[in-house]
Amino acid sequence: MNRWASRVLGTSASDFLASIRSEIPVALIATPRADFRCQLKSRWQGIESDPDLADFDQVPLTDVNANFIEAVFVRGTGLVELREDMFMASDAPLISFLETADQKRFRFLVEDSNVSGMVTLSDVQKLPVYSVLFSLVLAVEMLLMDWIRKACGANENAWLDHLDSRQRGIIEKHWKEALKKNLAIDRLSCASFGQEIRAAVGLGLFRGNDERHKSVKELETLRHQICHAAEFALAPEQALTIPRHVRDAQAGAMWLQAQIGRLSA
Numbered sequence: 001m002n003r004w005a006s007r008v009l010g011t012s013a014s015d016f017l018a019s020i021r022s023e024i025p026v027a028l029i030a031t032p033r034a035d036f037r038c039q040l041k042s043r044w045q046g047i048e049s050d051p052d053l054a055d056f057d058q059v060p061l062t063d064v065n066a067n068f069i070e071a072v073f074v075r076g077t078g079l080v081e082l083r084e085d086m087f088m089a090s091d092a093p094l095i096s097f098l099e100t101a102d103q104k105r106f107r108f109l110v111e112d113s114n115v116s117g118m119v120t121l122s123d124v125q126k127l128p129v130y131s132v133l134f135s136l137v138l139a140v141e142m143l144l145m146d147w148i149r150k151a152c153g154a155n156e157n158a159w160l161d162h163l164d165s166r167q168r169g170i171i172e173k174h175w176k177e178a179l180k181k182n183l184a185i186d187r188l189s190c191a192s193f194g195q196e197i198r199a200a201v202g203l204g205l206f207r208g209n210d211e212r213h214k215s216v217k218e219l220e221t222l223r224h225q226i227c228h229a230a231e232f233a234l235a236p237e238q239a240l241t242i243p244r245h246v247r248d249a250q251a252g253a254m255w256l257q258a259q260i261g262r263l264s265a
Contacts, residue, residue, distance in 0.1 A: 012042065013139060013253040013254055017136075022093065024093065024132060025090065025092065025094060025095065026090070026091075026109065027091065027109060027116070028094060029094065029129060030109050030118060031120075031240050032116070032117050033115055033118075034104050035044055035061060035188070036060050037052075037053060037056055038060045038062050038065065039053065039059050039061055039073065040062055040243075041061035042064065042071050043208065044061050044078070044206070046078045047073050048075070056075070057074070057120065058073065058074055058075070060071055060108075061073055069082070069108070069115055072106075074088070086106070086107060086108055087110050088107045089109070089110055089111070089265055090116045095132055096130070097123060098129065098242060098246045098248050100243060102242075102243040103243075105141045106119065106121065107119050107122040118123055118222055119259060121239050124167075129242075132228050133226055133249075134223075136245075136246065136249035136250065137222060137223045137225075137249060138225065139253045140249055140256065141193050141223070143201060143253055143256035143257060144256060145196055146260055147205060147240070147259055148188060148199055148203065148205070149186070149188060151181060152203070152262040154187075154214065156187075157187055161202070162201070162202020162203060163197050163199060163202075167195055167198075169189050171187055172187070174190035178190055193223055197216055197217060201213065212255060215217075215251075218245065222245055
């Protein structure tokens with residue numbers, strides 16, 4: 001078909017990642033200060049046995065008048081005094097919290113010198129996070145597609161040789177349907193993320209980069225969960241994988257952009 005719309009990758013990966021970092025604030029997934037479940041600092045030792053606080057991994061501890069937060073109870077650790085690395089600005093990028101949440105599982109948000117909210121590892125399954133993750137994974141997929149196209153050159157369907165007959169048949173079916181709807185760019189645009197990854201491996205594009213291939217495969221799994229609105233972080237061990245995926249997606253996008261640049265040079 002004749003292209004009318006702008007190309008999807010008209011924006012560089014670095015500019016795209018910068019826009020994600022600048023547009024979505026961490027406050028969107030935070031618990032507001034007014035909704036905190038606090039305990040007096042002097043009574044922190046009773047939190048473990050308090051059924052009303054059993055669902056909270058972190059409980060802010062206040063002064064005797066319950067006005068100011070003086071410390072925090074961390075389940076499994078006990079009382080922890082406030083430190084500088086427990087705070088971040090309420091308008092800080094959501095992605096800044098996501099990419100470090102396996103190292104710092106909660107942050108107090110500060111606005112106008114006051115604590116305005118709190119964000120924890122349990123918040124990584126809220127809707128704004130789905131949006132960030134989908135944007136990151138989609139960027140990786142689109143860059144991978146561009147890399148495959150450039151690697152194939154004039155033989156634009158060479159990547160199909162690395163898929164089995166059943167997979168090629170599925171793609172051909174989608175291709176014919178796309179032709180009818182005037183949505184057909186090329187057959188690669190009708191492939192799934194998994195098929196694209198298999199084709200890239202067959203073309204040798206991940207040769208010598210097994211860890212990068214592994215991380216992209218894991219992003220494929222995450223993509224399916226996000227696109228089907230599945231809850232991907234129901235337990236702490238699942239939530240703890242999200243920061244790694246966020247870091248891998250950003251690093252992968254920049255790496256793919258560099259590989260495309262080498263082919264274009």
